Amino acid sequence: MNLDFSVVPPFAGALAIGALWTILITALAGAISLIVGIGLALARIYAPGWIRALLAVPVFIILGTPLLLQLFLVYYGLSQLGLRLPAFFTGVVGLGLHYAVYNADILRAAILSVEQGQYEAGRALGFGRGATLRHFVLPQALYRALPQIGNNILVLLKDSVLVSAIGIMELVLSAQLAISRTFRPFEFYISVAAIFYLINLALEWALARITRRTEAMR
Amino acid sequence: MDLDLIMRTTQFLGEAALMTLALTAGSLVLGILAAGAIVVARLSRWTAVRALVAAYVSVMRGTPLLVQLFVLYFGGPQIGLTLSPFAAGVVTFGLNIAAYMSEGLRGAILSVDKGQTEAARTLGFGRLATMFHFILPQCAALMIRSLGVNAVILIKGTALISTIGVVDLTYSAQRIMTSSSQPFEVFGIAAAYYMLIVFGLTRIMRLAERRFALPDEARA
Numbered sequence: 129m130n131l132d133f134s135v136v137p138p139f140a141g142a143l144a145i146g147a148l149w150t151i152l153i154t155a156l157a158g159a160i161s162l163i164v165g166i167g168l169a170l171a172r173i174y175a176p177g178w179i180r181a182l183l184a185v186p187v188f189i190i191l192g193t194p195l196l197l198q199l200f201l202v203y204y205g206l207s208q209l210g211l212r213l214p215a216f217f218t219g220v221v222g223l224g225l226h227y228a229v230y231n232a233d234i235l236r237a238a239i240l241s242v243e244q245g246q247y248e249a250g251r252a253l254g255f256g257r258g259a260t261l262r263h264f265v266l267p268q269a270l271y272r273a274l275p276q277i278g279n280n281i282l283v284l285l286k287d288s289v290l291v292s293a294i295g296i297m298e299l300v301l302s303a304q305l306a307i308s309r310t311f312r313p314f315e316f317y318i319s320v321a322a323i324f325y326l327i328n329l330a331l332e333w334a335l336a337r338i339t340r341r342t343e344a345m346r
Numbered sequence: 347m348d349l350d351l352i353m354r355t356t357q358f359l360g361e362a363a364l365m366t367l368a369l370t371a372g373s374l375v376l377g378i379l380a381a382g383a384i385v386v387a388r389l390s391r392w393t394a395v396r397a398l399v400a401a402y403v404s405v406m407r408g409t410p411l412l413v414q415l416f417v418l419y420f421g422g423p424q425i426g427l428t429l430s431p432f433a434a435g436v437v438t439f440g441l442n443i444a445a446y447m448s449e450g451l452r453g454a455i456l457s458v459d460k461g462q463t464e465a466a467r468t469l470g471f472g473r474l475a476t477m478f479h480f481i482l483p484q485c486a487a488l489m490i491r492s493l494g495v496n497a498v499i500l501i502k503g504t505a506l507i508s509t510i511g512v513v514d515l516t517y518s519a520q521r522i523m524t525s526s527s528q529p530f531e532v533f534g535i536a537a538a539y540y541m542l543i544v545f546g547l548t549r550i551m552r553l554a555e556r557r558f559a560l561p562d563e564a565r566a
Contacts, residue, residue, distance in 0.1 A: 130424055192541040194505030197516045197533065204529040286410040293509060300413060307420075314421030321409040321417060328408040 132312070136319050139306040146302025147323055153220055153298055154285045160224025161284065162277065165231030166266070172236050190229045196290050198222060203294045219291035227284050231277055238273035239265060271345040278335035285331060286324065299323060348528065355522055355535050362518035363539040369435055369504045369514060370543065374497055376440030381447035381493075388452060406445035412506050414438050419510050435507040443500045450492025454485040486558035494551030498544050515539055 250260030508517035
Protein backbone atom coordinates (compact mmCIF):
# COMPACT_ATOMS: atom_id res chain seq x y z
CA MET A 129 0.00 0.00 0.00
CA ASN A 130 1.60 3.20 -1.16
CA LEU A 131 -0.87 6.06 -1.14
CA ASP A 132 -0.10 9.73 -0.77
CA PHE A 133 -2.95 12.14 -1.28
CA SER A 134 -0.67 15.14 -0.77
CA VAL A 135 0.12 14.91 -4.51
CA VAL A 136 -3.40 16.13 -5.30
CA PRO A 137 -3.56 19.68 -3.81
CA PRO A 138 -0.88 21.13 -6.16
CA PHE A 139 -3.24 20.24 -9.02
CA ALA A 140 -6.35 21.59 -7.33
CA GLY A 141 -6.55 24.51 -9.76
CA ALA A 142 -6.34 22.23 -12.81
CA LEU A 143 -9.00 19.93 -11.38
CA ALA A 144 -11.25 22.90 -10.61
CA ILE A 145 -10.99 24.07 -14.22
CA GLY A 146 -11.76 20.53 -15.36
CA ALA A 147 -14.80 20.47 -13.08
CA LEU A 148 -16.02 23.77 -14.55
CA TRP A 149 -15.75 22.31 -18.05
CA THR A 150 -17.71 19.26 -16.90
CA ILE A 151 -20.45 21.51 -15.52
CA LEU A 152 -20.48 23.62 -18.70
CA ILE A 153 -20.70 20.53 -20.93
CA THR A 154 -23.52 19.13 -18.79
CA ALA A 155 -25.42 22.43 -18.88
CA LEU A 156 -25.08 22.89 -22.65
CA ALA A 157 -25.84 19.26 -23.50
CA GLY A 158 -28.72 19.33 -21.02
CA ALA A 159 -30.21 22.40 -22.72
CA ILE A 160 -29.87 20.76 -26.14
CA SER A 161 -31.44 17.54 -24.83
CA LEU A 162 -34.42 19.49 -23.50
CA ILE A 163 -35.01 21.68 -26.57
CA VAL A 164 -34.52 18.89 -29.12
CA GLY A 165 -36.44 16.57 -26.83
CA ILE A 166 -39.48 18.86 -26.90
CA GLY A 167 -39.27 19.11 -30.69
CA LEU A 168 -38.94 15.35 -31.01
CA ALA A 169 -41.85 14.70 -28.65
CA LEU A 170 -44.11 17.12 -30.57
CA ALA A 171 -43.05 15.57 -33.88
CA ARG A 172 -43.83 12.09 -32.58
CA ILE A 173 -47.36 13.18 -31.66
CA TYR A 174 -48.36 15.71 -34.29
CA ALA A 175 -46.14 15.16 -37.35
CA PRO A 176 -47.48 13.32 -40.42
CA GLY A 177 -47.01 9.55 -40.44
CA TRP A 178 -44.06 9.49 -42.82
CA ILE A 179 -42.04 11.91 -40.67
CA ARG A 180 -42.77 9.84 -37.58
CA ALA A 181 -41.68 6.69 -39.41
CA LEU A 182 -38.50 8.44 -40.54
CA LEU A 183 -37.71 9.64 -37.00
CA ALA A 184 -38.18 6.15 -35.55
CA VAL A 185 -34.93 4.97 -37.20
CA PRO A 186 -32.44 7.31 -35.45
CA VAL A 187 -34.40 6.96 -32.20
CA PHE A 188 -34.12 3.16 -32.41
CA ILE A 189 -30.38 3.36 -33.12
CA ILE A 190 -29.68 5.87 -30.34
CA LEU A 191 -31.55 3.74 -27.78
CA GLY A 192 -29.91 0.50 -28.89
CA THR A 193 -26.22 1.42 -29.10
CA PRO A 194 -23.59 2.74 -26.64
CA LEU A 195 -23.18 6.49 -26.26
CA LEU A 196 -19.41 6.14 -26.66
CA LEU A 197 -19.84 4.54 -30.09
CA GLN A 198 -22.27 7.31 -31.06
CA LEU A 199 -19.74 9.95 -30.04
CA PHE A 200 -17.13 8.28 -32.25
CA LEU A 201 -19.61 8.34 -35.15
CA VAL A 202 -20.28 12.07 -34.71
CA TYR A 203 -16.58 12.76 -34.32
CA TYR A 204 -15.33 10.78 -37.35
CA GLY A 205 -18.53 11.09 -39.36
CA LEU A 206 -18.78 14.87 -39.43
CA SER A 207 -15.20 15.27 -40.61
CA GLN A 208 -15.90 12.60 -43.25
CA LEU A 209 -18.78 14.76 -44.49
CA GLY A 210 -16.31 17.64 -44.78
CA LEU A 211 -17.61 19.46 -41.68
CA ARG A 212 -14.57 20.53 -39.70
CA LEU A 213 -16.11 21.41 -36.35
CA PRO A 214 -14.30 21.77 -33.04
CA ALA A 215 -14.32 18.56 -30.97
CA PHE A 216 -16.02 20.42 -28.11
CA PHE A 217 -18.99 21.20 -30.34
CA THR A 218 -19.37 17.64 -31.66
CA GLY A 219 -19.09 16.22 -28.14
CA VAL A 220 -21.73 18.51 -26.65
CA VAL A 221 -24.11 18.01 -29.57
CA GLY A 222 -23.62 14.23 -29.53
CA LEU A 223 -24.30 14.09 -25.81
CA GLY A 224 -27.32 16.41 -26.14
CA LEU A 225 -28.91 14.47 -28.99
CA HIS A 226 -28.47 11.17 -27.14
CA TYR A 227 -30.38 12.43 -24.12
CA ALA A 228 -32.91 14.28 -26.28
CA VAL A 229 -34.24 10.87 -27.29
CA TYR A 230 -34.63 9.81 -23.66
CA ASN A 231 -36.27 13.15 -22.77
CA ALA A 232 -38.60 12.91 -25.78
CA ASP A 233 -40.01 9.63 -24.43
CA ILE A 234 -40.87 11.28 -21.12
CA LEU A 235 -42.18 14.50 -22.71
CA ARG A 236 -44.34 12.61 -25.17
CA ALA A 237 -46.10 10.81 -22.32
CA ALA A 238 -46.42 14.08 -20.38
CA ILE A 239 -47.95 15.94 -23.34
CA LEU A 240 -50.44 13.11 -23.91
CA SER A 241 -51.32 13.19 -20.20
CA VAL A 242 -52.59 16.78 -20.42
CA GLU A 243 -56.37 16.61 -20.61
CA GLN A 244 -57.89 17.11 -24.04
CA GLY A 245 -60.14 19.75 -22.46
CA GLN A 246 -57.14 22.04 -21.95
CA TYR A 247 -56.47 21.97 -25.67
CA GLU A 248 -60.12 22.53 -26.50
CA ALA A 249 -60.29 25.42 -24.02
CA GLY A 250 -57.33 27.10 -25.72
CA ARG A 251 -58.88 26.72 -29.15
CA ALA A 252 -62.26 27.92 -27.88
CA LEU A 253 -60.61 31.08 -26.54
CA GLY A 254 -59.43 31.79 -30.07
CA PHE A 255 -55.81 30.62 -29.81
CA GLY A 256 -54.34 28.90 -32.86
CA ARG A 257 -52.99 25.35 -32.76
CA GLY A 258 -49.40 26.47 -32.13
CA ALA A 259 -50.34 29.06 -29.52
CA THR A 260 -52.56 26.56 -27.71
CA LEU A 261 -49.68 24.11 -27.55
CA ARG A 262 -47.24 26.77 -26.39
CA HIS A 263 -49.41 28.47 -23.76
CA PHE A 264 -51.70 25.70 -22.56
CA VAL A 265 -50.40 22.20 -23.19
CA LEU A 266 -46.59 22.47 -23.07
CA PRO A 267 -46.23 24.33 -19.75
CA GLN A 268 -48.37 21.75 -17.97
CA ALA A 269 -46.53 18.87 -19.68
CA LEU A 270 -43.12 20.31 -18.75
CA TYR A 271 -44.01 20.53 -15.08
CA ARG A 272 -45.21 16.93 -15.11
CA ALA A 273 -42.09 15.69 -16.89
CA LEU A 274 -39.73 17.62 -14.62
CA PRO A 275 -38.81 14.91 -12.07
CA GLN A 276 -37.88 12.35 -14.73
CA ILE A 277 -36.05 14.90 -16.88
CA GLY A 278 -34.08 15.81 -13.77
CA ASN A 279 -33.11 12.16 -13.45
CA ASN A 280 -31.89 12.15 -17.03
CA ILE A 281 -29.76 15.23 -16.39
CA LEU A 282 -28.14 13.42 -13.44
CA VAL A 283 -27.28 10.49 -15.73
CA LEU A 284 -26.06 12.95 -18.37
CA LEU A 285 -23.70 14.56 -15.83
CA LYS A 286 -21.97 11.24 -15.25
CA ASP A 287 -21.94 10.30 -18.95
CA SER A 288 -20.31 13.64 -19.80
CA VAL A 289 -16.93 12.05 -18.97
CA LEU A 290 -17.18 10.07 -22.21
CA VAL A 291 -16.31 13.14 -24.27
CA SER A 292 -12.79 12.80 -22.85
CA ALA A 293 -12.44 9.88 -25.28
CA ILE A 294 -12.57 12.33 -28.20
CA GLY A 295 -10.10 14.64 -26.49
CA ILE A 296 -12.42 17.22 -24.96
CA MET A 297 -11.18 18.92 -21.82
CA GLU A 298 -13.16 18.02 -18.71
CA LEU A 299 -12.54 16.59 -15.26
CA VAL A 300 -11.25 13.14 -16.25
CA LEU A 301 -8.91 14.55 -18.87
CA SER A 302 -7.50 17.15 -16.45
CA ALA A 303 -6.87 14.32 -13.97
CA GLN A 304 -5.13 12.33 -16.68
CA LEU A 305 -2.78 15.23 -17.35
CA ALA A 306 -1.92 15.37 -13.65
CA ILE A 307 -1.39 11.58 -13.58
CA SER A 308 0.97 11.75 -16.55
CA ARG A 309 3.20 14.00 -14.44
CA THR A 310 2.85 12.34 -11.02
CA PHE A 311 2.18 8.66 -11.91
CA ARG A 312 -0.44 8.58 -9.15
CA PRO A 313 -3.63 7.27 -10.82
CA PHE A 314 -5.34 6.03 -7.65
CA GLU A 315 -5.18 9.32 -5.76
CA PHE A 316 -6.34 11.38 -8.73
CA TYR A 317 -9.15 9.12 -9.92
CA ILE A 318 -10.48 8.82 -6.36
CA SER A 319 -10.40 12.63 -6.17
CA VAL A 320 -12.27 12.87 -9.48
CA ALA A 321 -14.86 10.41 -8.18
CA ALA A 322 -15.25 12.49 -5.01
CA ILE A 323 -15.70 15.72 -6.99
CA PHE A 324 -18.30 14.04 -9.19
CA TYR A 325 -20.10 12.74 -6.14
CA LEU A 326 -20.30 16.28 -4.72
CA ILE A 327 -21.50 17.82 -8.01
CA ASN A 328 -24.04 15.01 -8.25
CA LEU A 329 -25.26 15.66 -4.69
CA ALA A 330 -25.59 19.40 -5.33
CA LEU A 331 -27.49 18.84 -8.57
CA GLU A 332 -29.71 16.23 -6.95
CA TRP A 333 -30.50 18.66 -4.13
CA ALA A 334 -31.29 21.50 -6.56
CA LEU A 335 -33.51 19.27 -8.69
CA ALA A 336 -35.38 17.98 -5.64
CA ARG A 337 -35.94 21.57 -4.55
CA ILE A 338 -37.26 22.62 -7.96
CA THR A 339 -39.47 19.55 -8.06
CA ARG A 340 -40.91 20.36 -4.64
CA ARG A 341 -41.43 24.03 -5.49
CA THR A 342 -43.39 23.16 -8.61
CA GLU A 343 -45.42 20.40 -6.97
CA ALA A 344 -48.60 22.49 -7.22
CA MET A 345 -48.13 23.00 -10.97
CA ARG A 346 -48.43 19.31 -11.78
CA MET B 347 -20.03 1.88 -50.93
CA ASP B 348 -17.23 -0.61 -50.73
CA LEU B 349 -18.70 -4.13 -50.57
CA ASP B 350 -15.37 -5.73 -49.74
CA LEU B 351 -14.87 -3.41 -46.78
CA ILE B 352 -18.37 -4.20 -45.51
CA MET B 353 -17.74 -7.94 -45.73
CA ARG B 354 -14.43 -7.70 -43.91
CA THR B 355 -15.81 -5.32 -41.28
CA THR B 356 -18.77 -7.61 -40.62
CA GLN B 357 -16.43 -10.54 -40.04
CA PHE B 358 -13.96 -8.52 -37.97
CA LEU B 359 -16.66 -6.97 -35.78
CA GLY B 360 -18.28 -10.37 -35.40
CA GLU B 361 -15.23 -11.51 -33.47
CA ALA B 362 -15.28 -8.33 -31.39
CA ALA B 363 -18.99 -8.93 -30.68
CA LEU B 364 -18.03 -12.20 -28.99
CA MET B 365 -15.81 -10.19 -26.63
CA THR B 366 -18.69 -7.81 -25.86
CA LEU B 367 -20.94 -10.81 -25.29
CA ALA B 368 -18.45 -12.49 -22.92
CA LEU B 369 -17.97 -9.23 -21.02
CA THR B 370 -21.74 -8.76 -20.73
CA ALA B 371 -22.32 -12.33 -19.57
CA GLY B 372 -19.59 -12.14 -16.90
CA SER B 373 -20.75 -8.75 -15.61
CA LEU B 374 -24.39 -9.83 -15.65
CA VAL B 375 -23.74 -12.93 -13.50
CA LEU B 376 -21.60 -10.96 -11.04
CA GLY B 377 -24.11 -8.10 -11.08
CA ILE B 378 -27.15 -10.26 -10.28
CA LEU B 379 -25.33 -12.10 -7.48
CA ALA B 380 -24.04 -8.85 -5.97
CA ALA B 381 -27.47 -7.21 -6.34
CA GLY B 382 -29.03 -10.09 -4.42
CA ALA B 383 -26.46 -9.68 -1.66
CA ILE B 384 -27.09 -5.92 -1.51
CA VAL B 385 -30.85 -6.42 -1.19
CA VAL B 386 -30.38 -8.94 1.63
CA ALA B 387 -28.03 -6.51 3.39
CA ARG B 388 -30.50 -3.63 2.96
CA LEU B 389 -33.20 -5.67 4.67
CA SER B 390 -30.83 -6.47 7.53
CA ARG B 391 -31.77 -5.91 11.15
CA TRP B 392 -28.49 -4.08 11.86
CA THR B 393 -28.49 -0.35 11.16
CA ALA B 394 -24.74 -0.27 10.48
CA VAL B 395 -25.04 -2.88 7.71
CA ARG B 396 -27.96 -1.05 6.13
CA ALA B 397 -26.13 2.31 6.25
CA LEU B 398 -22.94 0.82 4.77
CA VAL B 399 -24.77 -0.77 1.85
CA ALA B 400 -26.86 2.35 1.25
CA ALA B 401 -23.62 4.36 1.06
CA TYR B 402 -22.18 1.85 -1.42
CA VAL B 403 -25.23 2.13 -3.68
CA SER B 404 -25.16 5.92 -3.44
CA VAL B 405 -21.46 6.16 -4.40
CA MET B 406 -21.80 3.68 -7.29
CA ARG B 407 -24.78 5.63 -8.65
CA GLY B 408 -23.28 9.05 -7.93
CA THR B 409 -19.97 8.68 -9.77
CA PRO B 410 -19.23 8.00 -13.46
CA LEU B 411 -18.75 4.38 -14.53
CA LEU B 412 -15.63 5.34 -16.50
CA VAL B 413 -14.01 6.82 -13.37
CA GLN B 414 -14.85 3.65 -11.42
CA LEU B 415 -13.17 1.59 -14.13
CA PHE B 416 -10.08 3.82 -14.06
CA VAL B 417 -9.81 3.71 -10.26
CA LEU B 418 -9.79 -0.10 -10.33
CA TYR B 419 -7.68 -0.66 -13.45
CA PHE B 420 -5.10 2.14 -13.19
CA GLY B 421 -5.26 2.75 -9.45
CA GLY B 422 -5.63 -0.88 -8.38
CA PRO B 423 -1.93 -1.80 -8.73
CA GLN B 424 -1.06 0.94 -6.20
CA ILE B 425 -3.05 -0.90 -3.53
CA GLY B 426 -1.80 -4.32 -4.63
CA LEU B 427 -4.73 -5.14 -6.91
CA THR B 428 -3.45 -5.86 -10.42
CA LEU B 429 -6.18 -7.06 -12.76
CA SER B 430 -6.27 -7.80 -16.47
CA PRO B 431 -8.31 -5.24 -18.44
CA PHE B 432 -11.05 -7.82 -19.00
CA ALA B 433 -11.24 -8.75 -15.31
CA ALA B 434 -11.25 -5.08 -14.30
CA GLY B 435 -14.15 -4.56 -16.70
CA VAL B 436 -16.20 -7.49 -15.39
CA VAL B 437 -15.68 -6.43 -11.77
CA THR B 438 -16.44 -2.74 -12.41
CA PHE B 439 -19.46 -3.28 -14.66
CA GLY B 440 -20.81 -6.06 -12.44
CA LEU B 441 -20.48 -4.14 -9.18
CA ASN B 442 -21.82 -0.95 -10.77
CA ILE B 443 -24.93 -2.46 -12.34
CA ALA B 444 -25.53 -4.37 -9.09
CA ALA B 445 -26.17 -1.04 -7.34
CA TYR B 446 -28.84 -0.12 -9.93
CA MET B 447 -30.30 -3.65 -10.00
CA SER B 448 -30.56 -3.75 -6.20
CA GLU B 449 -32.80 -0.66 -6.31
CA GLY B 450 -35.13 -2.39 -8.77
CA LEU B 451 -35.20 -5.60 -6.74
CA ARG B 452 -35.88 -3.70 -3.54
CA GLY B 453 -38.66 -1.74 -5.22
CA ALA B 454 -40.22 -5.02 -6.38
CA ILE B 455 -40.14 -6.46 -2.85
CA LEU B 456 -41.62 -3.27 -1.39
CA SER B 457 -44.39 -3.36 -4.03
CA VAL B 458 -45.85 -6.46 -2.38
CA ASP B 459 -48.59 -5.50 0.05
CA LYS B 460 -47.43 -5.40 3.66
CA GLY B 461 -50.48 -7.43 4.65
CA GLN B 462 -48.91 -10.44 2.90
CA THR B 463 -45.96 -10.40 5.30
CA GLU B 464 -48.24 -9.88 8.29
CA ALA B 465 -50.49 -12.73 7.18
CA ALA B 466 -47.54 -15.11 6.74
CA ARG B 467 -45.99 -14.16 10.07
CA THR B 468 -49.36 -14.58 11.79
CA LEU B 469 -49.61 -18.07 10.32
CA GLY B 470 -46.31 -18.85 12.04
CA PHE B 471 -43.86 -18.64 9.14
CA GLY B 472 -40.36 -17.31 9.89
CA ARG B 473 -38.79 -14.30 8.18
CA LEU B 474 -36.98 -16.41 5.55
CA ALA B 475 -39.93 -18.67 4.86
CA THR B 476 -42.17 -15.62 4.49
CA MET B 477 -39.75 -14.17 1.95
CA PHE B 478 -39.41 -17.35 -0.10
CA HIS B 479 -42.98 -18.64 0.01
CA PHE B 480 -44.99 -15.41 0.07
CA ILE B 481 -43.10 -12.33 -1.06
CA LEU B 482 -40.71 -13.51 -3.80
CA PRO B 483 -43.27 -15.53 -5.80
CA GLN B 484 -45.46 -12.42 -5.95
CA CYS B 485 -42.78 -10.07 -7.23
CA ALA B 486 -40.51 -12.37 -9.28
CA ALA B 487 -41.86 -11.18 -12.63
CA LEU B 488 -41.42 -7.54 -11.65
CA MET B 489 -37.86 -8.30 -10.49
CA ILE B 490 -36.98 -9.94 -13.79
CA ARG B 491 -38.41 -7.00 -15.71
CA SER B 492 -36.24 -4.51 -13.83
CA LEU B 493 -33.21 -6.80 -14.21
CA GLY B 494 -33.86 -6.81 -17.96
CA VAL B 495 -33.90 -3.01 -18.17
CA ASN B 496 -30.59 -2.86 -16.31
CA ALA B 497 -29.09 -5.63 -18.44
CA VAL B 498 -29.68 -3.53 -21.56
CA ILE B 499 -27.97 -0.57 -19.87
CA LEU B 500 -25.11 -2.92 -18.97
CA ILE B 501 -24.62 -4.08 -22.57
CA LYS B 502 -24.20 -0.49 -23.72
CA GLY B 503 -21.99 0.31 -20.73
CA THR B 504 -19.49 -2.42 -21.65
CA ALA B 505 -18.35 -0.15 -24.52
CA LEU B 506 -16.27 1.72 -21.93
CA ILE B 507 -13.86 -1.24 -21.79
CA SER B 508 -12.51 -0.02 -25.15
CA THR B 509 -10.82 2.87 -23.29
CA ILE B 510 -8.47 0.41 -21.54
CA GLY B 511 -7.60 -1.45 -24.72
CA VAL B 512 -9.88 -4.50 -24.71
CA VAL B 513 -10.81 -5.35 -28.29
CA ASP B 514 -14.60 -5.20 -27.99
CA LEU B 515 -17.17 -4.00 -30.54
CA THR B 516 -16.62 -0.30 -29.83
CA TYR B 517 -12.82 -0.60 -29.84
CA SER B 518 -12.77 -2.43 -33.18
CA ALA B 519 -15.36 -0.10 -34.69
CA GLN B 520 -13.36 2.95 -33.68
CA ARG B 521 -10.16 1.50 -35.14
CA ILE B 522 -11.82 0.77 -38.47
CA MET B 523 -13.53 4.18 -38.48
CA THR B 524 -10.13 5.90 -38.25
CA SER B 525 -8.39 3.72 -40.83
CA SER B 526 -11.12 3.18 -43.42
CA SER B 527 -12.70 6.65 -43.66
CA GLN B 528 -16.11 4.94 -43.90
CA PRO B 529 -17.45 5.80 -40.42
CA PHE B 530 -21.14 5.47 -41.27
CA GLU B 531 -20.91 1.96 -42.73
CA VAL B 532 -18.71 0.79 -39.84
CA PHE B 533 -21.07 2.33 -37.27
CA GLY B 534 -24.05 0.68 -38.95
CA ILE B 535 -22.49 -2.78 -38.71
CA ALA B 536 -21.39 -2.30 -35.09
CA ALA B 537 -24.83 -0.93 -34.21
CA ALA B 538 -26.45 -4.00 -35.78
CA TYR B 539 -24.34 -6.30 -33.59
CA TYR B 540 -25.19 -4.32 -30.45
CA MET B 541 -28.89 -4.36 -31.23
CA LEU B 542 -28.70 -8.10 -31.94
CA ILE B 543 -27.25 -8.66 -28.46
CA VAL B 544 -29.85 -6.35 -26.88
CA PHE B 545 -32.63 -8.11 -28.78
CA GLY B 546 -31.42 -11.57 -27.78
CA LEU B 547 -31.16 -10.62 -24.13
CA THR B 548 -34.57 -8.95 -23.99
CA ARG B 549 -36.12 -12.08 -25.54
CA ILE B 550 -34.58 -14.29 -22.87
CA MET B 551 -35.72 -11.90 -20.13
CA ARG B 552 -39.22 -11.76 -21.61
CA LEU B 553 -39.45 -15.56 -21.51
CA ALA B 554 -38.21 -15.66 -17.91
CA GLU B 555 -40.68 -12.95 -16.95
CA ARG B 556 -43.56 -14.93 -18.43
CA ARG B 557 -42.38 -18.08 -16.64
CA PHE B 558 -42.59 -16.34 -13.26
CA ALA B 559 -45.66 -14.22 -13.91
CA LEU B 560 -48.66 -14.61 -11.64
CA PRO B 561 -51.76 -16.02 -13.34
CA ASP B 562 -53.45 -12.62 -13.62
CA GLU B 563 -50.26 -10.93 -14.89
CA ALA B 564 -49.83 -13.59 -17.56
CA ARG B 565 -53.30 -12.92 -18.90
CA ALA B 566 -52.80 -9.15 -19.02
